[in-house]
Amino acid sequence: MIRDLWLVGIGTGSPGHVTLGGMQALRDAAVVLLPRKGEDKEELLALRRAILDASGTQAEIRVFDYPERDPDLPYAARVEAWHDEIGRRWCAALEPAPEGPVALLVWGDPSLYDSTIRIAGRLEPRPALRVIPGITAIQALTAAHAIPLNEVNGAVRITTGRRLRDEGWPEGEETLVVMLDGNCSFRALDPEGLRIWWGAYLGSPAQLLCAGPLAEVGAEIAARRAEARARHGWIMDTYLLRRDGSGA
Template structure:
């Protein structure tokens, strides 16, 4: 039974993206849950171990295999069943574990396009949750390109590749940040007036960046993404799109 669950944001896997509070939590935890995501994600698991080593934790490590989503189910049902199975695997991995807080390392920030909080709601009884934010992919992206997130007095829309493909450019928006896009959905947009800042594996030695007018760099980004994924066996990328306002940039 999990009584205290600590979700520690670890940025993009760079130990420097974990806050001092997060490092202290890893030292104070009794157990760390460690997901295993297959042979292609061995490096991701190694990054988690690097962070644990940097924190100097003495917590027990309980690993569990990450389940695959069932492609035969509709999207919403597929995600629900996937989350249910992950929760079951958390509980199974912690059988006989030492009592005390359980820590789980979460890429980016536990509250930003991450399902860990929703999965935790499935536990019975519900544990006491503690969320420790880390550097988000959005922060890492804008810092890598040395750009502000928004324009002067401009709104910002955060969305997913799935929605961008289905709905196109959000009407009335000037700045759009896109996460979770394995299909390079930007390539399907009308590029007129759009500038893109893209980054993959941000904050790591394998970081790749590209920016420019969408009409000029879209295919270059597609090729860079394919190459980085082939070389690393995995990829985590995000991008910011901005439409130049009528009358020029601010």
């Protein structure tokens, strides 16, 4: 049973992206759960351990193997079953039950395109939930390129690669932020009049950036992304698209 569950946003894996409140939460936790996502992603585990080292926590570290999604299920059912299994593995890793709070390091921010809060809601009995926000991938992206997120008085649509592929450019929008895109879905758009700002491994020594008119840099981004993923075994990236191309 998990009595108190703390979700600590860790940005894009840099200790500098964890707030002072997040670092204090890691020091105050009794147990920290760390996901292990396969041998080809040991670097992700190492990044989380580096953050724990930087925090100075004395918490007990319990590692659990992260499940994979079942590719044979429809998308919604696949995600539902995956979330159920993650919750079960949390509980299994927490036997025997700890006396104090349990902390989970959440990539980016727990509130933005992350399901950790939803998974925590499946637990019975439900733990007392505390969320410590972190730097989002969007903040890291705009800071790395030194651009504002929005135009003056402009709206911003945050979406996914899947929706961009299936639905195209949303009518009436001038700025899109696209997350969770493993297929470079911008290649399905008419590039005329579009500008892109792309970033991977944001805030880390391995950071990659590319920006410019989509027609000119789209192929370069796709090639650099594929090469980086093959080299590291994983990639975390996101991008901003702006229709008018002004970037300011």
